Structures are given as C-alpha cells and as structure tokens.
Amino acid sequence: MVPINRQNARPLSAQIADDLRRRVATEQLVVGEKIPSLRALAEEYSVAELTVHAAVKELQHEGVLASTSGRGTFVKALPSAGSEEPVDSDAVLTELRELRQEVEALRTRVEAVEQSQRGD
Template sequence: MTVSPDDPRSAYAQVADDLRRQIAAGRLTAGQRLDGNAKLAERYGVAAMTVRHALDILRDEGLIVSQQGRGTFVASDPPSIETEAAPTLASELAEIKAALALINSRLDRLEEHVADLP
C-alpha cells in the first residue's frame, strides 16, 4: 500500500491506519517485529519521519512497543481495536501531538533563518 495524495488524511495517519488494520486482521501478530523505518518508508512511499509519526500514534495507542537496539514490535497484549468509523481519542491526540512536533520543527527552522538575515 502506498500513501494516496488524494486521501484527505495526512500521510502518517494513512500509514498508522494501515498498520492498525494489519494488527486487527492478524496479519501482524503479537510479538512480531515490524520492519525498520527505512523499509516501511520505502514500502509506503513516504519519508522516514512520516513513518516515525505513524509509529508514535500506534505506540501511544498501546498497539506497538519499541525496544532500544532491538526494534519495534506488535504489543504482546494490544488493546482491542475499534472500527475504522470510530477513531479513538488517543489516536486523535497522537495525531495532534505529531502535527505540533512538525510545526515546532518548522518554527525552529524559520527562527534560525530569520536570525541569519542581515
């Protein structure tokens, strides 16, 4: 699955939704190691930062866990996943958090640029 530019959802939300569906359908099982960020980015046709944002959402939802130096895994006891039609509050908050981080990053770059002006 590649991210669709025609989809009104952000790219990271599309990636998170696809991975969430795979977990719900059992294609990704408890304890299974996910591919690395670079491989996921290539698969979805997005930047690695987009994948990190998507994984942050799933981590906040308790669907995945990360282990330093080992990788990211489907949680051994993931919470039940609601239907697509009823997005969870945690998912919405995670999306807001990711968007805020992106805005802060852009603001920092803008401030650096302005500081360098004569």
C-alpha cells in the first residue's frame, strides 16, 4: 500500500483511487477478484468509509471496478493507460475564465475590507 499523504493537495479519495488503480494494474488485485470491504479499506488507509466509497465510485465510473448488490465489489478490468476522461478544452477555458473573474472579485472585496480597517 502506498501511504496516503494528508498534506498533499490531492483529495484523499483520489490518492486512494490511484493506489487501488495501481494495485489492479500490478495484479495485486486480479480481474474477477473481490476487493476488500469499504470498512477494511477504510481501516487500511486510516480514513472514513465515505472517503473510500468516493474512490471506489471513481473506479466504477472508469470501468475498473463493478459492484454487485449483496455480493461486494469486484475488479472488472485493468485500468487503461489514460484512465481519465478526455478533457473538453473549451469547457476548461470557460471555467478558468470564470475562476479568474471570481478571484478578481474576491481581490476587490479584500482590498475594500483592508482599506476600511485602515480607515482610508
């Protein structure tokens, strides 16, 4: 197991998903095999079950894992080399512009608060 870095900017669930993906790719978890329960994985990674659940959901979305009601979660397939979804560059640029506008608005608000505290 790769230790989870709590100081890392990446969410814990993403780090866990990366580790589970690595374990499947290196056949520590084999296609067709049941993975440990959410509770067991939560204990292994020293995180909440919801954090592990988010990681498992991500891998289900990618098609690496599949859950069967009442039976558990199984390794469905090896992760693809580029297991992340394709990036929509127009959407990314739009989001970036929106974030820049929000940052500028926040900067203006902070400057106004600082000026009022200084008595300018």
